[in-house]
Amino acid sequence: MKIVKVETFRVPPRWLFLAVTTDEGVTGWGEPVVEGRAETVQTAIAELSDYLIGSDPLRIEDTWQVLTKGGFYRGGPVLSSAVAGIDQALWDIAGKVYGVPVYxxxxxxxxxxxxxxxxxxxxxxxxxxxxxxxxxxxxxxxxxxxxxxxxxxxxxxxxxxxxxxxxxxxxxxxxxxxxxxxxxxxxxxxxxxxxxxxxxxxxxxxxxxxxxxxxxxxxxxxxxxxxxxxxxxxxxxxxxxxxxxxxxxxxxxxxxxxxxxxxxxxxxxxxxxxxxxxxxxxxxxxxxxxxxxxxxxxxxxxxxxxxxxxxxxxxxxxxxxxxxxxxxxxxxxxxxxxxxxxxxxGLGIEVDEAEVRRAAQHPHRWRNAIWRHTDGSFAEW
CATH class of the missing domain: 3.20.20.120 (Enolase-like C-terminal domain)
Known part of the structure; x- marks a missing residue:
């Protein structure tokens, strides 16, 4: 079994969904997003897809190690969130292949x-x-x-x-x-x-x-x-x-x-x-x-x-x-x-793929509020 397709969907209200599809027709779903930075995480997913396409989706731990450490620069919210969604999708695939919940x-x-x-x-x-x-x-x-x-x-x-x-x-x-x-x-x-x-x-x-x-x-x-x-x-x-x-x-x-x-x-x-x-x-x-x-x-x-x-x-x-x-x-x-x-x-849910694709035709650009104190200085949101 090999991964043949990696797709992302930026859907309302502020989410990013991921679909990883195999050559045997099994699709796993994940949710990789940094709230307010969804487009940035989409780009990270696209970059990581260079490794994912053609790889074995059931080698979850090996894939995790490569994606988190193989680029030399590590960590942070964007990369970790991109890997998080991919990891969810691979576990979803594994559960579906073996016919059991991920737990x-x-x-x-x-x-x-x-x-x-x-x-x-x-x-x-x-x-x-x-x-x-x-x-x-x-x-x-x-x-x-x-x-x-x-x-x-x-x-x-x-x-x-x-x-x-x-x-x-x-x-x-x-x-x-x-x-x-x-x-x-x-x-x-x-x-x-x-x-x-x-x-x-x-x-x-x-x-x-x-x-x-x-x-x-x-x-x-x-x-x-x-x-x-x-x-x-x-x-x-x-x-x-x-x-x-x-x-x-x-x-x-x-x-x-x-x-x-x-x-x-x-x-x-x-x-x-x-x-x-x-x-x-x-x-x-x-x-x-x-x-x-x-x-x-x-x-x-x-x-x-x-x-x-x-x-x-x-x-x-x-x-x-x-x-x-x-x-x-x-x-x-x-x-x-x-x-x-x-x-x-798998993850125990059935994603409505048609609705996801419809919603992604109108992608969100959600951003968190910027707050300021009464003196005009920045305040934590």
Whole structure:
């Protein structure tokens, strides 16, 4: 079996899909994208295709090693995301060839269902309590919200009060039997994070995510030591080497993104490393159906899995939805806040190729917002 075709599809709302086709007619799907840099990743895929065409799709690990290391210059979000989507597609092919879900190729399932959470916004708040109530009505047992809008390095007491007010409003809706995660989105300085986290402790978040930008990861140990709230991070880290120094720092949850951090192969290794430190896995995934399907395969096979992000109802998905590109939408049904273990071969989904090709005729040019402080200086989004 050999790879004969590699195609990419830039589809609304902000996603990039990949199809890898073999000479035996088996097609694997992946989702390689850097949000806001989809065209750049498309170019990287085209460059990597020079190696892929004619190669054996079942040599997944060898292909991963060549694509990540064979070009001499390594790592970073663009290359790692391109490799991630290719890796997903190759695992999809392997599962279809052998007639089993990918998790069976990873050692088999360790759980029968996967807990998910949903987004309710929070950084441009308007109706947080109502949004949380809608997620509860939909059956979710956990939600995540942004904690704050843009912040200065040492912001006012009022900003801290607003954080507590917003999180308190959501906690009141959720009660003690559901979980609430708070995303700081890298908007806090280490000093602001240390001030804010103790204030949230009575509200008992399941975790606070990305309290500082990844460039300041060396400060996470001090931040974690100053609070009882579990600290989560990792959506902007791209390999096991990026995670290596974090795992002994006191971080409680790692959040590699299967469309950024080298795909199924690398996230599986990151999870195993984390397990040795008592750290849980909660894959980052505000993306499309292929990325979520890949996450679920890893979640089912990973002992230290905690909870899965997904993008149904997320505010980024304007004009399109997670389910729009699937033939059978029931695979992501979660009326009680849990996804059932998928049983179809490969990634467990059937992509609606005709709809993907139709949507790709009008490719998006999504870009994240640029925020500024009141003095005109750049602010973290």
């Amino acid at each position: 069976d190729l990873l050692g088999g399932p360790v759980r029968d269902r996967v807990r998910i959470y949903g987004w309710i916004g929070g950084d441009r708040p308007s109706a947080l309590a109502e949004d949380a109530q809608r997620q509860v009505a939909a059956g979710l047992t956990a939600v995540k919200m942004n904690g704050s809008e843009e912040l200065t390095a040492i912001d006012t007491p009022r900003q801290l009060d607003l954080l507590v007010e917003r999180v308190s409003a959501v906690r009141e809706v959720l009660g003690p039997d559901r979980d609430l995660a708070v995303d700081f989105h890298g908007r806090y300085s280490p000093a602001m994070a240390r001030r804010a986290l103790p204030l949230l402790e009575p509200l008992r978040p399941i975790f606070v995510e990305e309290p500082v930008v990844p460039e300041l990861s060396a400060d996470l140990g001090r931040i974690a030591a100053g609070t009882s709230i579990p600290i989560a991070t990792g959506e902007r880290l791209y390999s096991r080497w990026d995670f290596r120094d974090l795992l002994g720092s006191g971080v409680a949850v790692v959040q590699p993104d299967l469309s950024h951090a080298g795909g199924i192969s690398e996230v599986r290794r990151i999870a195993a490393m984390a397990e040795a430190y008592g750290v849980s896995l909660a894959p980052h995934c505000p993306l499309g159906p292929i990325a979520l399907a890949a996450c679920v395969q890893v979640d089912v096979a990973t002992p230290n899995f905690l909870i899965q992000e997904q993008s149904l109802g997320i505010h980024y998905n304007v004009g399109s939805d997670l389910l729009d590109y699937l033939v059978d939408r029931s695979v992501f049904a979660a009326p009680d806040g849990w996804l059932a273990r998928p049983t179809r071969p």
